[in-house]
Amino acid sequence: MEREEPRDLTWLASSHSGGNGNCVEVADGVRGVVPVRDSKSPETVIVVSAAAWRTFTAHLTH
16 A cells, blocks of 8 residues: 655644644545645655544544
């Protein structure tokens, strides 16, 4: 599997972030994982499993 570079990914921020450049962003389309970064520090990316991300976001909506 070819490694994706952060600059080559499409990063998405929540519509609730207000577009102020101060938010958490996620990248979509990487099989089995979810890359996550802070918009203030885009060079630092953490990668979590898709299953862990689903569990995390499920707890946010309750």
